[in-house]
Amino acid sequence: MVLEIQNLSVSLAGTEIVSEINLTVSAGEVLMLLGPNGAGKSTLMKALAGELPYRGRIRLAGRELGGWCPGELARHRAIMPQSVEVNFPLTVEEVVALGRPAATRRCADSVAEILMEALEIKHLRHRLVPGLSGGEQQRLQLARVLGQIWDTRQDRLLLLDECTSALDPAHQQMVLELVGAMAREHGVAVLAIVHDLNLAAQFADRMVVMKSGRCFHEGGSSEVLTPSLLKAVYGYRTRVIQLPEGYPLVIPLASGSAQTAPLNPVCRQAS
Amino acid sequence: MIRDHSGRLPLAPALLLLGALLAVAALASIGSGAYDLALMDILKVVAGREASDPVAAMVVLEVRLPRFLLGFLVGAVLGVSGAILQGLFRNPLADPGLIGVSAGASLAAIAVIVLGGTALGGWVTLAGQWALPLAAFAGGSGTVILAWRIASRAGQTAVATLLLAGIAINAVAGAATGLLTFYASDEELRSLTFWTMGSLGHAAWDDLVLGAPFMILALMAAPWLARPLDAFLLGESVVGHLGYRTATVKKVAILVVGLGVGAAVAVSGLIGFVGLVVPHLVRQLLGASHRVVLPVSALMGGTLLVAADAIARVVVAPAELPIGLMMSLIGGPFFLGLLMRRKVM
Structure with missing residues (x-):
């Protein structure tokens, strides 16, 4: 097991945002974290990234997070934050190189080349980051993040907080296919927050739905993405079609008349 | 100008050019002043040989050389400190003055000037001629530590709080300085004014011996910060993600700035704009790494400081302009010009 989370709770300013989460992600697995705004997904991610104090246990490759030395941890755990704002004139190349401190400046870093190629930012390599579009910047950050754990042999964890939010549909597919390949072929454990239910359905091996800081439901995509569950979690109406490709397709429906769309949806408690 | 794909100057020629400029500035700085020196004499004295003019050796070694070295060190420390703070705060407007270092140092120095005969008499007797520079140094470092304490109460250091604390400290120190100015006698006022305007005028080997170790230490520690500071440009949380100890990096950065700027203010008074303009210009020309x-x-x-000091000695000769005033006069309009035609920070 690459990542093991036991009874994890995170409080911010006295309010418990994440409560008693239990999760595991194994090598080669893509686990997608779903849930409405304010469900605690990003807070959970920040705890895993070591940015917030927490109660409970987070183990990476069997070792408590605090037991790793920072440099070693960075080669095993990479984090793509929701947004990275760069105000200073760094070039694309320089930002990718930040994730690869071991590579020297003299000889070209072949991994950086591969990643820039794969994420279609190679032609932008000399451009200054503040002048790039949102989608280009997001692909750049992903290249930096992937480069960080590329050379490590095993026990690699990739945390992605909405890594496709600024991308066009074609690039969303490309990026998630790359992430999927990292998992399948190189055994990287992936935990990703995704808002697009259909992207999640297409690329997740397993899904966890969070609501009000707790784990609401966990399972395969066909099990999780059902009209009743989506209604309970997000409070919106959907139709779900099973595709021959083997994953469900979620189609949102108009909320209908006022009577059928309750203002405060009743929440099921976690079992 | 020759720019590469990223709109930058190539590094090696830029360094060569800068080195050449420094050599010119050094010769101008050592050569200009109340006593005229021939270029050959300067070169001979610096090379350790006998000069044709017997006074030349004395002037160069006792007056001009320490002044040049002090000017260069102070300028270097202010430039590096500005660059470090701007990286740390991810803000191109950060400046050593901003977190209260300069204000704290100047307040302590002014207190020694004004209260030296009364309340602080004991300190002046104890420290003798070192009373003022030591007090400035302590004042500068003390304010950094104070701002740091305020900002790191919750266990980790909030950079925004540090900035706000600096603004408040600046206001209080400014008011206290004003109050002391109010009580100062005419003679004290003159020495005080000259000091707040910044000057390398009394530079001697004494000042160099006092300030140089701290400034050199700060300059030598700075390269260690280069990579973590690059990470800071992506955001404070990313620094930790990339495997740097964020808290340690911040501590070292603040210490380097406090140490360097405290020592710089102690030997040369308040010199503004170097810390703001220089890193900005370097980033525009050579990139942000x-x-x-x-x-x-x-x-x-x-x-820059050596050149400005040379000019300051010439423009109103035989008197000289305070270098701090001079820097603000050149730096202010120059910076405004840069802002008007900038693309990215």
């Missing part, structure tokens, strides 16, 4: 910005800011800051 701190492995370039830190050393080049030191070189450019030192060169």
